Amino acid sequence: MTTGRDKDEGRHRQLDEQGGGQSYGVPAAGEVEGNAYEPMGTPGVNHWQASYIRHDGLNDRGNIFFAAVEMTRMPMTVTDPRRPDNPIVFCNGAFLDLTQYKEHDVIGRNCRFLQGPETNRRTIDEVRKAVAEARAVAVDVLNYKADGTPFWNALFIGPIFDQDGTLLYFFASQMDITERRLSQESHLQAQKMEAIGQLTAGMAHDFNNLLQVINGNLEVALISLERPDLARAALERAQRAAMRAGKLTQQLLTFARKQRLEPRPVDINNLVVEFSEMLVRTLGERVDLRLDLRPGLPVCHLDPTHLEMALLNVLINARDALPDGGEVTVETSIVRGEDRLKVHGLAPGTYVALCVIDKGVGMTPEVLRRATEPFFTTKGPGTGLGLAMVHGFVQQSQGRLEIDSTPGAGTIVRMIFPAACSDADGNGPDQGAAAPDGDDLAGSRPSVLVVEDNDDVRELAESVLGMAGYAMLAAPSGEQALALLRQGARVDLLFTDVIMPGGMNGLQLVDEVHRLRPRLPVLVTTGYMDELPGPGQAQGQRLNVLAKPYKHGDLLARVEAALKA
Numbered sequence: 001m002t003t004g005r006d007k008d009e010g011r012h013r014q015l016d017e018q019g020g021g022q023s024y025g026v027p028a029a030g031e032v033e034g035n036a037y038e039p040m041g042t043p044g045v046n047h048w049q050a051s052y053i054r055h056d057g058l059n060d061r062g063n064i065f066f067a068a069v070e071m072t073r074m075p076m077t078v079t080d081p082r083r084p085d086n087p088i089v090f091c092n093g094a095f096l097d098l099t100q101y102k103e104h105d106v107i108g109r110n111c112r113f114l115q116g117p118e119t120n121r122r123t124i125d126e127v128r129k130a131v132a133e134a135r136a137v138a139v140d141v142l143n144y145k146a147d148g149t150p151f152w153n154a155l156f157i158g159p160i161f162d163q164d165g166t167l168l169y170f171f172a173s174q175m176d177i178t179e180r181r182l183s184q185e186s187h188l189q190a191q192k193m194e195a196i197g198q199l200t201a202g203m204a205h206d207f208n209n210l211l212q213v214i215n216g217n218l219e220v221a222l223i224s225l226e227r228p229d230l231a232r233a234a235l236e237r238a239q240r241a242a243m244r245a246g247k248l249t250q251q252l253l254t255f256a257r258k259q260r261l262e263p264r265p266v267d268i269n270n271l272v273v274e275f276s277e278m279l280v281r282t283l284g285e286r287v288d289l290r291l292d293l294r295p296g297l298p299v300c301h302l303d304p305t306h307l308e309m310a311l312l313n314v315l316i317n318a319r320d321a322l323p324d325g326g327e328v329t330v331e332t333s334i335v336r337g338e339d340r341l342k343v344h345g346l347a348p349g350t351y352v353a354l355c356v357i358d359k360g361v362g363m364t365p366e367v368l369r370r371a372t373e374p375f376f377t378t379k380g381p382g383t384g385l386g387l388a389m390v391h392g393f394v395q396q397s398q399g400r401l402e403i404d405s406t407p408g409a410g411t412i413v414r415m416i417f418p419a420a421c422s423d424a425d426g427n428g429p430d431q432g433a434a435a436p437d438g439d440d441l442a443g444s445r446p447s448v449l450v451v452e453d454n455d456d457v458r459e460l461a462e463s464v465l466g467m468a469g470y471a472m473l474a475a476p477s478g479e480q481a482l483a484l485l486r487q488g489a490r491v492d493l494l495f496t497d498v499i500m501p502g503g504m505n506g507l508q509l510v511d512e513v514h515r516l517r518p519r520l521p522v523l524v525t526t527g528y529m530d531e532l533p534g535p536g537q538a539q540g541q542r543l544n545v546l547a548k549p550y551k552h553g554d555l556l557a558r559v560e561a562a563l564k565a
Contacts, residue, residue, distance in 0.1 A: 053168070273291070293332045328356065
C-alpha cells in the first residue's frame with residue numbers, strides 16, 4: 001500500500017504556503033496512490049496530502065471556503081482524533097446525498113457505520129494503520145448507504161495539524177465509483193475472452209492429440225486382453241492423457257469464469273509452473289519460454305485467476321514484441337533489504353517480484369509513459385486493456401507495477417507483491433461438517449450412495465468404490481437419491497455430482513439431505529467450479545469438493561477422509 005509521508009518527513013519538505021502563512025500544505029507529489037481510483041485521471045501532484053493551519057476554525061461558517069465546501073458535489077467529512085473513537089464532526093450536504101443518512105445520524109459517530117458484510121477487512125486495516133500513523137491514504141472500499149445499498153467509495157483521507165505539529169483533524173473526501181467498477185469488470189471479462197481467443201487454436205490441436213492418445217490406447221488395450229502387460233501399459237497411457245486433458249479444461253474454465261474471485265495465499269512459483277503449458281501455447285512455436293524461479297518464495301495473498309490473466313497479458317505483449325521470434329523469460333525473486341526497497345519505492349517489509357523479460361523491439365519513452373492507459377494500444381486490432389488491467393490488478397493487490405523498456409533492447413515488466421503473513425492462509429481444517437455418529441460406521445462395509453446422471457461416470461464410481469470394499473447404492477437423480485434416504489436406506493456417505501440437468505441439482509440435494517440427515521457426511525464432485533456456492537452459502541456448510549476428472553486413488557482417499565471426519 002502507498003500512503004503519504006509521516007509528519008516529520010512532511011515538515012522537512014518544501015511546503016506550499018497560503019494566506020501569508022495562515023496555512024501550509026504538503027503537496028501530494030504523486031505519492032498518495034494506494035490501490036484507489038484517481039479522480040484527476042493521474043496520481044495527484046498539486047493537491048495537499050497533509051496540512052498545517054494557524055486557526056482551528058471548525059465553527060467558522062461565514063467565509064467563501066465554507067460556501068465552496070457546501071456547494072461542491074464532492075462528498076466531504078472531517079473527524080476529530082482528539083475525541084474518543086475519532087468521530088465525524090462535520091459533513092457536507094454532498095456526503096448526505098451520497099450516503100442517504102441524515103446529519104444527526106452522522107455527527108458524533110465513527111465512520112465505520114458505512115461498513116457492511118462485504119467490506120474488505122484488509123482495506124479497513126490499511127486505513128486504520130494510516131490513521132494511527134497520521135498519514136494520508138487513498139483506497140477503494142465497499143461501503144453501504146442508509147438503506148443498505150452497497151456502493152464503491154473512492155476514499156481519500158489526510159491529516160490536519162496545527163503549526164506546532166499537533167494533530168487536530170482528519171479530512172476525507174469520497175466519490176461513488178460503482179459504475180466505474182462495474183465497467184472495469186466488464187472490460188476485464190472482455191480482455192479474458194480476447195486472451196482465450198488467442199488460445200483456442202492451440203488448445204483444439206492439443207485436445208485432438210490427447211483424444212487420439214486416449215482412443216488409440218483403449219483400442220490397443222481391447223485387442224491385448226490376452227497380454228495383460230501390454231493392456232495395462234496402454235490403459236496407463238490413456239489415463240495420463242485423460243488427466244492432462246482434464247487439467248487443460250479446468251485451467252480454461254477457471255480462467256474464463258465471470259465472478260469476482262477472492263484473494264488467497266498463493267505460491268507464485270507453483271502458479272507459474274502449473275500455468276506454463278498455457279503460456280507456451282500463447283507464445284507459439286517461434287518464441288521460447290524460459291523459467292528462472294527463485295526457490296523458497298514466501299506466499300502472497302492474491303487472486304490466482306487474476307494473476308494468471310495478468311501474466312498471460314504480459315506474455316502476449318512480449319510475444320508481439322518479438323516478430324522474428326526469440327526468448328521470453330519469466331523470473332521470480334524476493335525483494336527485501338533497505339537498499340532494494342528504496343530502489344523500488346516500497347515500504348519496509350518482504351515482497352515477491354514476478355518479472356517478464358523480453359529482448360524485443362522495446363518501447364519509446366512516449367509509449368512507455370502511456371503503456372498502462374486504458375484503451376491505449378500500438379498493435380492495431382486489440383482493446384488496449386491488457387497492461388491497464390495488469391496495473392489495476394497489481395494496485396488492488398497492494399503491489400507495484402514497474403516497466404523498464406529501451407527501443408531495440410527489450411522490455412522488463414515487473415509485478416511486485418507484498419508477502420503474506422505466515423498465518424494468513426486460513427486453510428485450517430474444515431469445521432463446518434458434522435461428524436457422523438459412531439454407530440453409523442459400525443458395519444464392516446460402509447455404505448456409499450453415488451448420485452450421478454451420467455451412466456458411465458456413475459458405473460465407474462460404483463466399480464472403484466465397490467472394489468475397495470464399500471457397500472454401494474446408486475441413483476441417477478437427486479429425486480431418486482432422496483427417495484432412498486426417506487425409505488430408510490443405510491447410507492454412511494453421500495457422493496453426488498453437482499450438475500444434473502432436468503431436475504434437482506447436486507447443491508439442492510445436499511440442502512435436502514442436511515435437513516433430512518444433518519449428520520450425514522457429503523462429498524460432491526464437479527468439473528465446473530463456478531457452480532459451487534461461495535463461503536457462507538448452502539446453509540452455512542463448507543462443501544467437501546472433489547474436482548473432475550479425478551483419479552482412482554483420489555476418490556478413495558477423499559471418501560475415506562469424509563467418513564473419518
